[in-house]
Amino acid sequence: MSQSLDGVWAGGGVAFGAWVTAMSDSTVEVLGRAGYDYVGIDCQHTLLSESDAGQLLRPLLAAGIPSIVRVSRNEPAAIGRVLDAGADGVIVPLVDTPEEAAAAVEACRYPPRGVRSFGPIRPSLGFDAESLERRAKCFVMIESAQAIDHLDAICATPGLAGVYVGPGDLSISMGTSWLLRPRPAAVTAAIAAVPAACRRAGIVPGMHAGSGAFAAELAAAGFRLVTLTSDAGLLAAAAGRDLALARGEAGEG
Numbered sequence: 616m617s618q619s620l621d622g623v624w625a626g627g628g629v630a631f632g633a634w635v636t637a638m639s640d641s642t643v644e645v646l647g648r649a650g651y652d653y654v655g656i657d658c659q660h661t662l663l664s665e666s667d668a669g670q671l672l673r674p675l676l677a678a679g680i681p682s683i684v685r686v687s688r689n690e691p692a693a694i695g696r697v698l699d700a701g702a703d704g705v706i707v708p709l710v711d712t713p714e715e716a717a718a719a720v721e722a723c724r725y726p727p728r729g730v731r732s733f734g735p736i737r738p739s740l741g742f743d744a745e746s747l748e749r750r751a752k753c754f755v756m757i758e759s760a761q762a763i764d765h766l767d768a769i770c771a772t773p774g775l776a777g778v779y780v781g782p783g784d785l786s787i788s789m790g791t792s793w794l795l796r797p798r799p800a801a802v803t804a805a806i807a808a809v810p811a812a813c814r815r816a817g818i819v820p821g822m823h824a825g826s827g828a829f830a831a832e833l834a835a836a837g838f839r840l841v842t843l844t845s846d847a848g849l850l851a852a853a854a855g856r857d858l859a860l861a862r863g864e865a866g867e868g
Contacts, residue, residue: 620681620703620752620840623652624819629834632683634823634845635671636661642846643671647680654680655842658687658697659708665693669700669736676701676739683754689715691722691730698723701737704752706779706821711761713768720774723751728774752776754821754840758784763805770816777819777840780806810837 623630630652635643646654654675656668663671668684675682684697685706694705707719721729725744733744740747755769756762758781762769770778786793786802793802806822813820814837821840824830825848830841844852 618652620653624839629838630681630840631830631834632840632842633849634842636663636845636847638663638667638671639846640671640674644674644678646846647675647678651843652681653703653840654682655706656682656684656702657845658693659685665696665700668697668702672697672701676737683752685756689719689722689755691732694719694722695731695734698731698747698751699734699736701740703750704754704776706754706756708756708781709758709784710755710769711759712765713772716755716769716772716775719755720753720772723753724748724774754779754819756781757809758782759788760785760805761788763808766808766812767815770812770818775816775818777813777821778809779821779840780809780823780838782806782823807836813837 620630632653632655633646633651635654635656643654656671657663658665658668665686672682681703683704683706684702685708686693686697689707689710697705705723710716710719722731723729725731725733725748735742735747753775754777755775757766757778782793782802785805786799789801791799791802810820819839820837822833822838823842824833825844827843830843833841
């Protein structure tokens with residue numbers, strides 16, 4: 616069984632993860648056994664639903680691999696459904712204010728601390744409400760200029776496990792693009808403020824990297840939950856590399 620995310624962070628480490636965008640149990644199993652600290656399942660920028668995520672969680676639960684689901688929206692039923700299906704945590708998109716962050720946390724907590732409805736659907740999780748609530752980590756996305764303006768207040772939300780930067784939407788909200796090279800200075804400055812705000816609040820900063828090299832940069836900058844790449848990204852990179860080798864367009868090294 617893989618080390619828990621709490622175990623990684625307690626030891627001062629960085630949790631590196633992979634991202635799932637397609638409905639494939641076998642792909643999830645491959646990623647789960649590849650040595651990543653967690654596997655994330657994306658229900659926002661894919662055609663996957665929260666119900667699909669529930670199915671994809673099965674091999675991760677069987678192998679003891681920590682899982683996080685990015686839900687499609689900040690809505691209690693969507694959040695509760697993936698937690699009941701066995702996700703260790705959720706990433707909630709488009710959170711711009713501390714009030715929206717508090718609503719996300721409340722969706723992960725049973726009354727009187729929240730609004731989550733009791734109904735675990737995996738018998739292996741048990742039926743103890745306190746234990747179920749304790750394992751449900753809530754991350755909210757920082758992906759707008761408004762969220763950066765409210766960064767300290769969002770990070771101070773009681774019960775929040777961490778924040779997760781979405782550089783694409785953040786850059787668009789700031790009138791630029793994360794795809795530009797060099798990266799926009801205003802966006803990199805905003806992102807650089809996140810780890811310090813999280814340290815002050817005692818929570819975990821996270822971000823999408825897109826590559827192992829950039830993941831190492833983010834870890835050095837203080838991010839502690841870093842997604843390297845997706846199933847689609849890995850497939851595209853490997854397919855292109857091997858085709859280039861076959862055609863003699865690239866060296867073996």
